[in-house]
Amino acid sequence: MRKRNKGFRPKVQQNMIHIKKDLEWQIKQINKENQQKIEAINNSHNLHIAYLSNFMSHDIKNSIQNIDAILSSNTAEEISNDHIDILKKQVVIIRETISNFSRLVPHSRSGSFKLNSLIGAIESLNKYKLEEQNILFSKNILDDIDLYLNFPFHSLLQMFTNMIQNACTNLCNIHNPKILFDTRIDQENKVLYFRLYDNGTEIPEYEKKDIFNYGFSKTGGTGIGLYHVHYLCNIFKGSVLVEKSELPEYTKCFLVKLPFVNLEDNKHE
Numbered sequence: 001m002r003k004r005n006k007g008f009r010p011k012v013q014q015n016m017i018h019i020k021k022d023l024e025w026q027i028k029q030i031n032k033e034n035q036q037k038i039e040a041i042n043n044s045h046n047l048h049i050a051y052l053s054n055f056m057s058h059d060i061k062n063s064i065q066n067i068d069a070i071l072s073s074n075t076a077e078e079i080s081n082d083h084i085d086i087l088k089k090q091v092v093i094i095r096e097t098i099s100n101f102s103r104l105v106p107h108s109r110s111g112s113f114k115l116n117s118l119i120g121a122i123e124s125l126n127k128y129k130l131e132e133q134n135i136l137f138s139k140n141i142l143d144d145i146d147l148y149l150n151f152p153f154h155s156l157l158q159m160f161t162n163m164i165q166n167a168c169t170n171l172c173n174i175h176n177p178k179i180l181f182d183t184r185i186d187q188e189n190k191v192l193y194f195r196l197y198d199n200g201t202e203i204p205e206y207e208k209k210d211i212f213n214y215g216f217s218k219t220g221g222t223g224i225g226l227y228h229v230h231y232l233c234n235i236f237k238g239s240v241l242v243e244k245s246e247l248p249e250y251t252k253c254f255l256v257k258l259p260f261v262n263l264e265d266n267k268h269e
Contacts, residue, residue: 060093060094062093063090063091063093063094064090064094066086066090067087067090070083070086070087115141115142115183115192116141116142118153118156118157119139119141119181119183121153121157122157122160122161122164122181123137123139123181125157125161126161126164126165126168129164129165129168130164130168130179133168133171133172133177134177135168135171135177135178135179136176136177136178136179137178137179137181138178138179138180138181139180139181139182139183140180140181140182140183141183142183142184142185155232155236158228158232159228159229159232159233159256160181160194160196162225162226162228162229163196163225163226163229163254163256164179164196165225166225166226167179167196167198167200170198170200170201171198171199171200174199174200174201176199177198177199177200178198178199178249178250179196179197179198180195180196180197180198180247180250181194181195181196181197182194182195182196182197183195185260190259190260190261191257191258191259191260192257192258192259192260193255193256193257194255194256194257194258195253195254195255195256196253196254196256197245197247197250197252197253198250198251198252199249199250199251200251200252201251202244202251202252203242203252208241208242208243211226211242212226212227212229212230212240213227214227215227229256233256233257233258236258236259237259238256238257238258238259239256239257240254240255240256240257241254241255242254242255243255
């Protein structure tokens, strides 16, 4: 009979210990990554809610203050035609603000919406931040087409708001700051291209691999916004990267690629 190898069991036990430690490390890493994703989603969601709130309150608050100033400072007999014209103008502003806010939600139970509706919502939601920093915002958009995107409208709105917020932070000390939002479409391969250009500080080549990492920031930001953009792109089976701008008036470009399905290829209500 063949003798038993006495060294066999200790080796098995040693291997089991290594496997256990490796599994514990992997579980710890997964928990850490999940916690980072949850924090990124919460931060992005809170920013999105704040932007929605500011969008509604800014113009409406100013208009109400203007209306209140006239009504509280004048009696009915003192109200002039000029006062009435001002009051009418403020009512128009309030109506326009409410109308613009309603456009931030696509009116379709099927989940479809026009591409340019998304771009208009992105611009509207970030308008006050751009105006506050005197940032020139330009856009190149496609002829309006119906698309069915396989992800939520407001997730896209959050994602591009994060990118614009990042650009605004990077443009704080830049003379004549500007942003260009460019959209292209590859009908054959069913891919949408979103490019966000700015003329802020260039990103060194050695930092480009880290810029979408959790907590990475060189501008004093949280380092969570771009991480969330990268996270959403992965979920949507797309991609995001940063590259040197091919346009001379801009320094860098964030390129987002997202798949889409033509509306006519799907049956919707």
